[in-house]
Amino acid sequence: MTGFDVTRVRAQYPALGDGRAWLDGAAGTQVPEQVVEAVAAAMRGGLANQGGVFPAARRADAVVEAARRAFAAFTGAPDPAGVVLGPTSSALLVRLAAALEPTWGPGDEIVVTEADHEANVAPWTRAAARAGATVRTARLGADGGLPAEAVTSLIGPRTRLVAVTAASNLTGARVDVAAVAAAAREAGATSVVDGVHHAAYSHVDVRALGADLYATSAHKWAGPHVAALVAADPAVLETLDPPRPAGAPTAGPARFEQGTNPFAALAGVAAAVAHWAAMTDDDDPRAAQRTAAAHTAALGDRLWSALGGMAHVRRYGPDGSADVRTPIAAFRVAGRTPAEVVAALDAAGVNAWAGWAYAWGAAGALGVRDDGGLVRLSPNHYSRAWEVDRAAEVLGSLAP
Known part of the structure; x- marks a missing residue:
């Protein structure tokens, strides 16, 4: 990731200075001061x-x-x-x-x-x-x-x-x-x-x-x-x-x-x-896409792996590398509704979504359409490892 400095990138987003873990980017990202x-x-x-x-x-x-x-x-x-x-x-x-x-x-x-x-x-x-x-x-x-x-x-x-x-x-x-x-x-x-x-x-x-x-x-x-x-x-x-x-x-x-x-x-x-063009030394938005994708893939692997180690969490979607899946994690927690899980995450300062995200067909095929959908966490190009770790800590504490 030569030239990609996530600390410098993150500092350009005014909304991210509130101390919360912003893992809701799949529903829409925040914007930098430049925008x-x-x-x-x-x-x-x-x-x-x-x-x-x-x-x-x-x-x-x-x-x-x-x-x-x-x-x-x-x-x-x-x-x-x-x-x-x-x-x-x-x-x-x-x-x-x-x-x-x-x-x-x-x-x-x-x-x-x-x-x-x-x-x-x-x-x-x-x-x-x-x-x-x-x-x-x-x-x-x-x-x-x-x-x-x-x-x-x-x-x-x-x-x-x-x-x-x-x-x-x-x-x-x-x-x-x-x-x-x-x-x-x-x-x-x-x-x-x-x-x-x-x-x-x-x-x-x-x-x-x-x-x-x-x-x-x-x-x-x-x-x-x-x-x-x-x-x-x-x-x-x-x-x-x-x-x-x-x-x-x-x-x-x-x-x-x-x-x-x-x-x-x-x-x-x-x-x-x-x-995006200014994120790396190449001054090319599509070059930045490559480096940012490597950053988010690493965070996605960290999140997916952490959830995979929790017996009370069921992950949804294919298991594999960044070629197979984007870095988001969709899951359910045993004994908790998705709404209850995102409420627990919110109380700990983690932004997350629950529902079926207008993926009506997928929610039906996965059997989650009628009972609350899934919890979805999504790191983005400005995300840091501590945000993933905070979410994992909360989810680990929800074990029955």
Whole structure:
């Protein structure tokens, strides 16, 4: 991890100075001072809507273009023209479904998975129902992971879309997206990858993944609540015709961006990527992804191992290295509800979540949907070992 100094990185986050263990990052990270200042500066300087001739409008245009470049740089996309901006990944996927639905009909097939967040399931199943298309669902494996074969075996000549997560936001299980995307491409189907959880813990390269479209949200990697749908090739977007108001742009990614963009938040996205670029000596946000991923993987192994040594704790998801799972830990404690466990963690100064994290299919497959879900702990790039150890100490004390 040459050049990665977690103490220096952590010091840039004002919220982290409260002495608590912030192990809730899978639901959204905190932001560094650089992002706070960028958002405030955009507001102080004055912004208007896009397309005007006066300075405030030109500033808005510049903010939007900088955000496109930032998302492209963070994901390895070749061209900012392939970056669609939006408030959340859920909203962007609904817009994409509305664009694709008219191209489907009876006999067509849509592939979704049990591993995915509902944001990458519900838009497709609802659009398929309206279009008369058939939905095929890839099931989780016995270990809670999603083998690529579970998805590729469902892809056939009538497949029109394959929607798959790059990593489960509930258990952290990674998916071989490249294999799935290759099978979709061979069948002539569009592939859409939910990378919201994946991007926080991975070196992202949309071209290497091979998917047509990759969804990410900056609030999972130190930015504001702004999302993007990133195309490996901008030409993919040009084949789609999203519903839009009369007079809206008819070309480029702006066709998908309905209404006024959140300019101040978009300024924060550019600052977040600049923050990542400054994390290491390479001045490259994607180089920082590699070093930060090594840091979080070590913390994830420490946490996973500690939980594995507790007879009263049951871990969920595949057991393995960082190639198999992200560093989060999903688990249950014998004799305690997930809500009781997070309350005990909170009392000891540990931020944690309980529930099913909108991974409805995965929670059902794992048998935890109806009785409180799972407890989820998630180290991030600014996390330290003492936070993991504090959580482990609390969980150890909950033994019956």
